[in-house]
Amino acid sequence: MDYNLITGNIPRTIGNLQSLVHLSFAHNKLSGQILDTIGNLVKLNSLKLDGNNISGRIPASIGRCTQLQILNLAHNSLEGNIPSEIFKISSLSEELDLSHNYLSGGVPVEVGNLIIVNKISISNNRLSGNIPSTLGQCVVLEYLDISQNNLSGKIPQFLTSLSSLQNLNLSFNNFDGEVPRGGIFYNASAVSIEGNDDLCTSIPTEGIPLCSTLADRKGKQNSSALVLRIVTPIVAVVILILSCIATIYWRKRMQANPHLQEFDEHLKKISYEDIVRSTNRFSPENLIGSGSFGVVYKGSLKLQKDQVAIKIFNLNNCGANRSFIAECEALRNVRHRNLVKIITSCSSVDSTGADFKALVFRYMPNGNLEMWLHPEDLEHGERHILTLSQRINIGLDVAFALDYLHNQCASPLIHCDIKSSNILLDLDMVAHVTDFGLARFLLSASNAYKDSSRSLACLKGSIGYIPPEYGMSEEISTKGDVYSFGVLLLQMITGRSPTDEKFSDGASLHEFVRRAFPDNICEVVDPTMLQDDSNAPEVMKNCVIPMVKIGLSCSMTSPKERPDMGQVSAEIFRIKHLASHMDVR
Template structure:
């Protein structure tokens, strides 16, 4: 009887072992088959990263695969980041139920994120960053209750952030979904994730206010919500988070003020980015007591009062931007002198304000890290100090539109890294120093509208766009990085301005497609017709309008050229980012057989385009240093990129409202005289009325009617 009992025990052990073995075999085969199904969805593998994924090698030894120690036959890590892979994510990914880490970032995956992701209940880190994934956030993601880090940034994800998405993910520490196309409001449920340390939602299309519940996140040290459409009051509760190191809400309509005791409430603050909002009040002295501060970007708000001179005590300060600072009493340049003592300072930008005073004489061994110094468009007087030679790392120096006097110091030629030098529109006199010819990296030089000797030293042979007061106005540009392009390069890029590269034409010239050889950048080259007497004025107006503006719904300028062509005649061109889907007029009015997908714009697409154009106008009218009136808004001036995002273009008629309008006293009847195109132009312009933002709004209304009725204004 005892023997029989032992036999039963042995059989039971063997049976259980067989069951475990069978289960293990099934699981093993499931993981292998899931990976092979995943591979089937890969349509492009330029580096052969998945060439090892075959039955000649055990799948635990395949590239990017790690199996576990406790479960040696199960995949716990799938890491294929940066392999150049293209394709979609197979739903079979959900069968790898032991996955702890899943990363396919820095590839070219497209399509939607499969709902089967929710089956991965052991998943801790998921990274799909830097792909072109679309669709909405998977609603099954809350099933992954062990998730600690989510990286979905830089994709094309759309839709709202589901309220329930983060209610069950109590272990989340990092949420990075920036640079997508998410809409709607930020759910207040974010405030329930007490473990979260990083929230990055910048660069979407989110609306509404910043949830007050963020003030509950006592572990939060990085909050990035900039480049959205947020509005409302900045939550005062956030000022109580002593853990915060970074606050980024750039370019919204958020209002509020800085707390008087900010040094006590945010003692660890390192980066404060609140530019291009509606903040008011004063810049309090306490901000200069935050010894940890590294980056301050406060421009384009409505601050008043003086800027603390104690900023020089911020020994960790690296970037300080208060360009287009705001109104009120902010006009004293004395605070710049202490900043000379900030030995780590790399960027100082105070452009577009009303600062008065003298430029400090930069001392040797101090401020040597300074790379960008922008003091333009102020009321700064005196001479350019000789101590400027101590800024040996300077790449961009802008002091235009001030009241600077005296000579240009020859020591400027001792700045070996200088690429851009803007000294135009001042009262400088004397000779142009030949030492500028020593600046071998210089590709932009602006000295126009001064009292300089008109002769240009022969040593300056590598500087483009150089013009003295006796010459026509120069071509000012926007931004920091520009392509260095000559007539020859543009001639080569467009195939000799071949008709095959012709994009379109207007009253001011033609536009050609080109390919810049150094990195095969596709560009649009706008070449004005110099036979037209109004071209110089239009060309200058477009340059001036584009010089200091930046917005995701405005066409991006890459460079300009003002030179001589192969026959020795004057040549001008503006180089823009190429928009592969052409202009809105072609989409709505070309016949069906045309190359554009005419009549295929859905109602939602038209609505999104209308919102994009409205966002661009709102920026031009209310968020620039001087309000800009476009004056020629119409369908053909709305360009569409690869994602059907609208970009307003053609600023040839634009007006800066704070400057006198040369045409205001004239009663011309041409489209130039009435500041716009027939059918779109505001009625008062026909009677000699000045350009106004209301005129642009009228044109926008006509554009809306045309978009949704498909009838031209002159029908």
């Protein structure tokens, strides 16, 4: 009964179905709690309740289901500790997925009982403590994702001995010490450890400091402690005097520019002169893009070894100043591998004395998705072609980013302008969502937020991607982003822009694809992404059609008919996993 709109609670009487082998209510709208009677289903092989709104604790009685091979409770609102009884179900062989919940506590040592399990995912929870040594007993484990938690300690050496392990995600935790060498750690593409600031390595690795450098840094910090105890009182007196002087000056400056105060405490600013130097005096050769509120230059800063992208706001355009404020406010509160990261900002005056505002980001050498899907007629060089595998990965990256913004931020954030030109691609073709100039936080428990600014009522996205309900009211919601994502996904699969001349007189990309789905889908998909695939019919059936189905469901006219981004990301991840087993390029 997957992928329906079933609501309400799981009835207690379900425990009477004691001969039941498979139970799946995945991707519905179920709520309430999982009752203890679920443990009466002792013959269950598969239990899938992922992608619902189920809350409460995981009942320990599930441990009585001793024939389970699959247990998937991901993408719900479950809380509390993970019952150790679950890890005593030694029959679990295919999957244990508890990701994207609010689970806390440590990982039970009983995890070592899962000696034949292939996949464990407990990511995006609030788990703490160390990785238990007993995990090393899961000798056939192929996939392990414990990212986006509060786990700490050393990365255990036994992970190098798990010969079947193909994918390991430890990112965004609090691990420290040296990264192990050997085993899966020799395959950089199979391991993700970013977001652990205290990790180091004994061999040069991009993005991770050498352990010798980290040790020297800590040693210097310790030797400086004694000096600081002596110097601090003297410096404190001097600072007190200077702060009084600075306060008087700052108050006068704030009267002239009140928005500076809001951001200076969060971002280290650079000067207008720094921007001029880094862009070679705004040289046209450094210009890499333009938009509604300004232009973007490529440049280099003294304190930044890599090139940066500098977004300069045209404050003469209506809404540009507010766009700057919205983008600062949004980006200082979010942290995710698929969101563009702000490096610094500039809020000053230019050489004429006029207000000047700019944001500095990491430069993305592969440009934006729009350039890859719809390249201009270049005079030099060949057209770049995105493979199907790359399109699935990019779609998953964007889905993960939106799931994070909608479901994992303290205050859910609506992007309001998802489109192909706002998806940047780094050197490894990893997608990063950018341009938060129209973003809005949800400040209430409701998933809809009424924009109080009538002056920005029209700025709710870009033509072709704007959800139809935005044209009838001022209410924005997370389902608006879902609609834009659906259009983006259809654009990626078909290679057609939503603003194509064919889509006039009320026609749309959604309608164009829907008419061909599924029997004639070959007529509308981009032929370039399958031209080198010898197994095209199977790939079409198992990868392309499911991706198109997601795009269509996300871009439904009614917001209530659109899925949640948590469900979307889980489904695209499943397609990616299947594509990798089929060796899809």
